[in-house]
Amino acid sequence: MDILRIEGLKKTFNEKAVIDNLNLVVQSNEIYGFIGSNGAGKTTTMKMVLGLLAADEGEMYVCDEKVRFGDTPTNRHVGYLPDVPEFYTYMNAAEYLKLCADITQMEKSVQKGRINELLKLVGLEGERTKIKNYSRGMKQRLGIAQALIHRPKLLICDEPTSALDPKGRTEILRILKEITKETTVIFSTHILTDVERICDKVGILYEGRIVKSLDLNQASFGEKGIVIELSEDEYQTLEPLLDITHIEGTAYTIANHSLEEIYNTLHAHGIYPSKIAKEHKSLEDVYLEVTS
Numbered sequence: 001m002d003i004l005r006i007e008g009l010k011k012t013f014n015e016k017a018v019i020d021n022l023n024l025v026v027q028s029n030e031i032y033g034f035i036g037s038n039g040a041g042k043t044t045t046m047k048m049v050l051g052l053l054a055a056d057e058g059e060m061y062v063c064d065e066k067v068r069f070g071d072t073p074t075n076r077h078v079g080y081l082p083d084v085p086e087f088y089t090y091m092n093a094a095e096y097l098k099l100c101a102d103i104t105q106m107e108k109s110v111q112k113g114r115i116n117e118l119l120k121l122v123g124l125e126g127e128r129t130k131i132k133n134y135s136r137g138m139k140q141r142l143g144i145a146q147a148l149i150h151r152p153k154l155l156i157c158d159e160p161t162s163a164l165d166p167k168g169r170t171e172i173l174r175i176l177k178e179i180t181k182e183t184t185v186i187f188s189t190h191i192l193t194d195v196e197r198i199c200d201k202v203g204i205l206y207e208g209r210i211v212k213s214l215d216l217n218q219a220s221f222g223e224k225g226i227v228i229e230l231s232e233d234e235y236q237t238l239e240p241l242l243d244i245t246h247i248e249g250t251a252y253t254i255a256n257h258s259l260e261e262i263y264n265t266l267h268a269h270g271i272y273p274s275k276i277a278k279e280h281k282s283l284e285d286v287y288l289e290v291t292s
């Protein structure tokens with residue numbers, strides 16, 4: 001099932017099209033990495049999906065229901081974690097989640113169970129400290145719990161790991177991975193290593209549209225070339241014969257030649273490198289390719 005479908009979305013600020021014919025589909029129980037540089041339009045898109053910002057053109061559907069600007073009913077399916085979540089900081093986590101449960105009109109009889117379940121999920125079980133004394137990581141974890149209180153089908157996270165240290169980031173990624181049994185996650189970020197760690201699919205946002213969609217569960221994004229370790233002299237010998245580029249130190253890449261051709265050339269010149277290997281493109285390679 002398509003949890004989110006965006007068709008031909010457009011948004012212009014001061015005559016500049018920030019989002020321009022954006023098309024996107026997110027399917028159930030996957031983690032979708034929505035990646036783009038600072039200012040690419042990730043937050044703008046998320047705000048339109050949440051009905052907080054009017055689109056100039058295009059349609060959005062959450063669980064096959066059309067999103068309408070203003071108080072959209074589709075938000076009953078959606079949980080939202082902003083990049084900097086705000087709380088009533090004089091409360092502790094359980095008190096704050098109780099308030100959120102009341103706001104969503106959750107039946108009193110199930111509130112305690114749901115709150116305990118969420119506190120356990122985000123590692124804040126038994127935490128009596130007031131939120132004002134929380135670290136950024138704890139706030140972000142409580143933010144996830146708050147966003148999940150009404151068991152949304154879709155959780156939208158806007159750069160949830162950007163301000164966290166490696167331990168805090170690992171915790172958030174673990175939680176996001178764990179909740180995909182029940183919830184589809186859109187993970188907006190520019191931290192590609194985080195995306196590689198947990199996402200199933202990726203959309204690269206550039207110049208207002210998705211310029212590349214990738215399935216991270218597939219084996220490879222294609223070959224980058226052949227990487228070889230050479231001395232300076234060996235490089236000088238091979239340079240007129242092969243399409244060879246220096247990377248750094250003793251590492252070079254060779255493109256546009258078969259392995260057989262390369263081995264024959266090396267053998268003919270008595271060059272036997274300590275390393276020669278086929279390298280595959282990383283997400284970063286693909287990202288740089290399509291955004292430059």
Ligand SMILES: Nc1ncnc2c1ncn2[C@@H]1O[C@H](COP(=O)(O)OP(=O)(O)OP(=O)(O)O)[C@@H](O)[C@H]1O
Binds near residue numbers: 039
């Ligand atoms: N209300 C607004 N009025 C005018 N311009 C805006 C408004 N909101 C966003 N923009 C502009 O739209 C562009 C996209 O902003 P947006 O916050 O959506 O990007 P982003 O991808 O979320 O960036 P970041 O990773 O830095 O959060 C930016 O150039 C921003 O200045």
